[in-house]
Amino acid sequence: MMDQESNEIIISLRQRIDELISLYKKSKEEKETLIHEKMELMEKVETLSREKSELEHHYDTLKLAKTLSSNSEDSHEAKLKINRIVREIDKCIALLNR
Numbered sequence: 119m120m121d122q123e124s125n126e127i128i129i130s131l132r133q134r135i136d137e138l139i140s141l142y143k144k145s146k147e148e149k150e151t152l153i154h155e156k157m158e159l160m161e162k163v164e165t166l167s168r169e170k171s172e173l174e175h176h177y178d179t180l181k182l183a184k185t186l187s188s189n190s191e192d193s194h195e196a197k198l199k200i201n202r203i204v205r206e207i208d209k210c211i212a213l214l215n216r
Contacts, residue, residue, distance in 0.1 A: 182196070
């Protein structure tokens with residue numbers, strides 16, 4: 119009677135251990151899959167970040183070109199800003215030459 123109970127307990131423990139091993143293997147596979155997906159997403163984010171920077175640079179270039187080429191008030195403002203920047207640079211050069 120004790121022997122039968124012991125066998126049942128052992129069988130039950132083995133089943134639980136097998137189930138735990140199975141769950142562990144499944145979790146490990148899912149972890150590997152998620153790590154792979156994470157790496158792919160990180161590469162995609164890096165690529166998109168580079169593209170965004172390039173597009174921002176192109177946008178700024180086009181914006182400046184449009185501002186300089188148009189005869190509007192914005193063009194006048196841009197020219198004033200450029201002249202102001204040039205004067206500041208000239209002041210810095212003069213200070214460096216002292």
